[in-house]
Amino acid sequence: MRLNKNQIEHLGFLILRNLRKDGKILVEEKTSLLNETIALITEEFQKEDQLDQEVRELLGKHMEKIRRENLEYQTMFRMIKTKLAKERNIVL
Helix, strand or coil: CCCCHHHHHHHHHHHHHHHHHCCCCCCCCHHHHHHHHHHHHHHHHHHHHHHHHHHHHHHHCCHHHHHHCCCCHHHHHHHHHHHHHHHHCCCC
16 A cells, blocks of 8 residues: 555545535534545555556566567556556546
């Protein structure tokens, strides 16, 4: 995961604060909503981490072909990750 727990909590806090400030949401139970927001953010980062791992494994199975055809690993990684994310409705 790219952010630590404190950073995710801060991000959740900022999101909710800005939504409240802009009048987009009305909140009675701030703590509950903040915890739910933190959980959702964490879950989305975990989905992306799992997707990254899956793409690495997929590319690992085809490393010989990648080397033989002189393909750039990072370009292939981004292309496959983007395609799989779109298919699975994962927001990157």
